[in-house]
Amino acid sequence: MGAGFRASMNWLHTWAGVVVGAVLFAIFWMGTLSVFDREIDRWMMPETRLAPVAEPASLDRIREVAQALAGDAPSLFISLPTERQPVLGIGFRKDGEFVSRNVDPATATLLPERGTLGGTGFIFPFHFSLNIKLWSIGYWLVGLAAMAMLALLVSGVIVHVKIFADFFTLRTDKKAPRVALDLHNVTGVLGLPFHFMITLSGLIIFVLVYFPNAWQGTFPDRAGYFKEAFGSYSRPKANQPGDPMSLDALSAEAVRLWGGGTPLYLRLWHTGDANAVVEFRRSYEDRVTMNTDTLYLDAATGAVLSRQTQQPIMTAQRFLSGLHFIQFRHWTLRWIYFALGLSGCVLIATGFLFWLESRRKRHEKQGLKGLGVVEGLTIGATTGIILATLSFFIANKLLPPGMAERQSYEAWAFYLLWAAGFAHGWIRRGQAWAEQSWAIAAAALCAPVLNALITGDHLARSLSKGQWAVAGMDLALLALAAIAALTARKLQRRPATTSRAMPGRAQGSTRGSTREGRQHA
Amino acid sequence: MRDALLLAGLLVAAYAGFGLLALSQPRNWERLGRPFRPARRAVLGLRAGGAALLGLSLLLAWLRDGPSFGILLWVVGLTLGALCTVASLTYIDQTRKRRGVSRS
Numbered sequence: 001m002g003a004g005f006r007a008s009m010n011w012l013h014t015w016a017g018v019v020v021g022a023v024l025f026a027i028f029w030m031g032t033l034s035v036f037d038r039e040i041d042r043w044m045m046p047e048t049r050l051a052p053v054a055e056p057a058s059l060d061r062i063r064e065v066a067q068a069l070a071g072d073a074p075s076l077f078i079s080l081p082t083e084r085q086p087v088l089g090i091g092f093r094k095d096g097e098f099v100s101r102n103v104d105p106a107t108a109t110l111l112p113e114r115g116t117l118g119g120t121g122f123i124f125p126f127h128f129s130l131n132i133k134l135w136s137i138g139y140w141l142v143g144l145a146a147m148a149m150l151a152l153l154v155s156g157v158i159v160h161v162k163i164f165a166d167f168f169t170l171r172t173d174k175k176a177p178r179v180a181l182d183l184h185n186v187t188g189v190l191g192l193p194f195h196f197m198i199t200l201s202g203l204i205i206f207v208l209v210y211f212p213n214a215w216q217g218t219f220p221d222r223a224g225y226f227k228e229a230f231g232s233y234s235r236p237k238a239n240q241p242g243d244p245m246s247l248d249a250l251s252a253e254a255v256r257l258w259g260g261g262t263p264l265y266l267r268l269w270h271t272g273d274a275n276a277v278v279e280f281r282r283s284y285e286d287r288v289t290m291n292t293d294t295l296y297l298d299a300a301t302g303a304v305l306s307r308q309t310q311q312p313i314m315t316a317q318r319f320l321s322g323l324h325f326i327q328f329r330h331w332t333l334r335w336i337y338f339a340l341g342l343s344g345c346v347l348i349a350t351g352f353l354f355w356l357e358s359r360r361k362r363h364e365k366q367g368l369k370g371l372g373v374v375e376g377l378t379i380g381a382t383t384g385i386i387l388a389t390l391s392f393f394i395a396n397k398l399l400p401p402g403m404a405e406r407q408s409y410e411a412w413a414f415y416l417l418w419a420a421g422f423a424h425g426w427i428r429r430g431q432a433w434a435e436q437s438w439a440i441a442a443a444a445l446c447a448p449v450l451n452a453l454i455t456g457d458h459l460a461r462s463l464s465k466g467q468w469a470v471a472g473m474d475l476a477l478l479a480l481a482a483i484a485a486l487t488a489r490k491l492q493r494r495p496a497t498t499s500r501a502m503p504g505r506a507q508g509s510t511r512g513s514t515r516e517g518r519q520h521a
Numbered sequence: 522m523r524d525a526l527l528l529a530g531l532l533v534a535a536y537a538g539f540g541l542l543a544l545s546q547p548r549n550w551e552r553l554g555r556p557f558r559p560a561r562r563a564v565l566g567l568r569a570g571g572a573a574l575l576g577l578s579l580l581l582a583w584l585r586d587g588p589s590f591g592i593l594l595w596v597v598g599l600t601l602g603a604l605c606t607v608a609s610l611t612y613i614d615q616t617r618k619r620r621g622v623s624r625s
Contacts, residue, residue: 168543168603170611173618190603193596288589323593330590332528336597343604 006159013155017351018374020148022381023130025348027142029385030127031198032341033119035326035334038084039469040119044396046455047111048102049467050086057088057108059247059266065108066090067271069101079265081105082285083329084469089265115406116396122411123389128202131411136209142202143210149199156188163189177357184350187343194340195347201324204317231308233296235275242274244299253302254280254295261293268299277305285329288322289315345382352378376426383436384421386480390443391417393477397450437488444481448474527585531578531595535602538574541567543606552614575599 033040042049059078066076070092077091077100088108091100102111125131132138157163167189170182188195203210208225219225226232247266254263264283270276276299284290292314296306310318322328326337356375363371395413399406425432451474452458462471543549545567550557559567582595 165546165548168539168546168549168607168610170607172611172615186604186607190600190607194600197596288593319589328590330586330594333590333594333597336594336601340597340600343600 009155009158013152013159014355016148016152016155017348018355020145021348021352022377023141023145024149025345025381026130026385027127027145028341028344028348029389030123031202032338032345033389034124034127035338035341036469036472037119037124039472040123041085042467042469043451043473044116044118044393045102045114046457047114048085048087049455049457049470050104050106051466052083052086053081053106056081056105057103059251061108062088062090062103063247063268065103065110066092069110070094070099072272074270076268076271077265078268080263080283082264082283087111112401114401115399115403116410117407121407122392122414128206139206139209143206146199146203150196150203153188153192153196153199157192160185160189177354180350180353180357184347184354187347187350191340191343191347195344198324198341198344201320204320205324207317228311229314230292231294231306233277233279233294233306234269235277235305237270238274240274241272242276242300244272244276245302247278250278250297250299250302251280253297254282257295257304257307258282258293274300276300284322284327288328289319290322290325290327292318349378349382352382372426372429375429376422376432379425379429379432379436380418380422383433383440384418384425386440387421387436387443388414388418390440390447390477393447394443394450397447397454434488434491437484437491441481441485441488444477444484448477524585527581531581531585531598532602534574534578534581535599536605538571538578539599539603539606540609541571541574543610545571549610552610554613554617578602 062078063076066078069090070076071094073092073094075092077089079085079089079091081088086105088103088105089100090103091098093099101113103109104111122131128142129136129138130141132141160166166182166185168186170186172179172182174182207214215222215225219228223232247268251263251266255261261282263280264285265281267279267281268276269279278297278299280295280297282291282293282295289310292308292310294306294308295304297303298305326334352374356371356378359371392410392414395410399409403409421436424436428435448459451470457465457467457470459471459474461467462474545559545564547556547558550559578598579592579595582598583591585591586594
């Protein structure tokens with residue numbers, strides 16, 4: 001391998017990392033939290049902390065509840081309770097907007113609305129769209145960052161001079177740039193299979209958005225693609241009143257046709273019409289592949305109108321999607337994904353730290369200003385987003401229930417704190433690391449205390465009642481508080497060499513401290 | 522119970538497998554505080570043993586969860602095992618150095 005090639009890959013790795021690192025950290029952080037998005041929902045929506053029911057209320061009763069709310073809405077959506085989501089969901093379009101409500105599956109009564117987007121409504125979409133809906137800019141930014149991540153992973157392997165010699169090497173007693181680089185190398189090399197798989201599958205999920213030519217060249221329109229890939233089916237209304245069969249009987253028929261497979265959700269099309277259709281989507285919690293098995297039954301007779309079974313290309317796409325979405329029931333994998341997602345966050349943060357620490361002396365000598373810009377960006381992108389997430393959780397507890405536009409205020413709490421994190425990073429530079437770590441510790445301690453005070457579900461109670469989602473969230477927050485406090489203390493104990501230096505920086509020249517250091521600089 | 526044992530087995534096999542691979546490198550012996558340069562045959566033996574344990578880990582993952590979940594569990598389990606090996610080496614090295622400093 002020529003030195004020129006490695007040098008060019010090094011340039012690519014360094015600058016692609018600096019340019020997209022902040023967005024990548026946000027995507028990885030939110031993705032890691034999304035592993036437990038439904039558990040975060042339980043923590044943020046106390047009224048949905050229900051004990052699982054063996055026999056949920058009848059679907060016909062749920063249909064009545066939904067129809068009473070939806071009026072003459074042309075279609076109804078009903079999602080069934082699962083282990084991670086112990087509530088039924090109903091949804092419909094009203095005045096052009098999609099309305100959704102949670103229903104207690106034991107009693108078939110509507111649950112009060114908290115007015116929160118929760119983990120599934122804010123954190124999860126942030127992961128893949130940055131919650132920027134305008135012109136799908138968010139999707140494209142995330143796609144660009146994911147492509148850059150793939151390039152970073154490949155170029156990282158090429159520029160890593162001693163990939164096997166340093167395979168197990170992490171020396172925490174060395175100078176700051178060396179420690180950052182060791183940690184960057186270890187998380188990058190050992191986590192490579194996971195990081196590559198998760199990034200590539202993330203891109204493949206949005207094949208429709210990122211590679212439109214693939215389906216536009218084959219199908220006349222989007223509907224044609226969906227018909228073949230996902231088996232979507234529709235028929236016109238008869239414009240005559242119909243007499244629908246029992247939904248429970250239709251659901252039993254779907255289970256029979258799938259040989260025991262259970263529905264995940266159902267949709268009722270043309271409700272009340274003689275040509276009404278009930279669509280059943282099969283659950284995929286027992287397999288990696290997110291199947292697209294769909295059944296369309298005649299609501300009046302139960303006759304099968306259309307039945308989709310997955311084709312090979314779609315199976316491959318849905319397998320890769322399943323690897324990424326982890327909607328399957330496998331707690332071990334869920335926790336390992338969470339841990340490896342955090343290792344991805346460490347990988348990105350240490351990349352930034354190495355960039356900063358290997359340049360600090362030289363830039364200060366040369367009077368360059370760029371370091372401060374990147375340092376503030378790093379602080380805001382890493383500790384800043386963690387703090388912003390905690391403020392989102394705290395706002396969820398402090399804002400009164402039933403307040404108008406409550407979910408918007410929660411989101412504002414996130415964005416304002418995030419912006420403040422960047423501003424604080426740029427103003428305070430080196431000191432901001434420890435200060436934001438202290439703030440994280442305080443906020444992470446505050447959140448479970450507020451949860452206990454406001455909902456009454458303190459740790460002793462949630463653990464004794466088997467509310468694992470709530471207890472797990474409280475324990476994770478307490479662990480974060482402890483880690484942040486230890487980090488802050490350690491940062492403040494380290495000597496600083498200049499008034500604005502990063503407290504974590506060791507004294508002495510970093511120039512020529514490592515071979516890679518020279519390369520990256 | 523069977524699942525828990527297989528899970529523990531596959532993670533321990535991944536951890537031990539990477540442990541043997543780490544011991545095939547002299548620099549990791551130094552970090553353990555026992556400078557030692559394994560002979561060529563020993564290096565090959567350690568690497569073969571390490572690879573065999575990683576293979577055993579795949580077998581246990583497959584037995585526990587079947588092909589699709591099993592392979593996924595194995596891939597992410599390997600990373601976890603390797604990270605634990607790194608953490609162990611760093612911990613031992615640091616503890617040894619701290620003790621050395623406090624003695625002197």
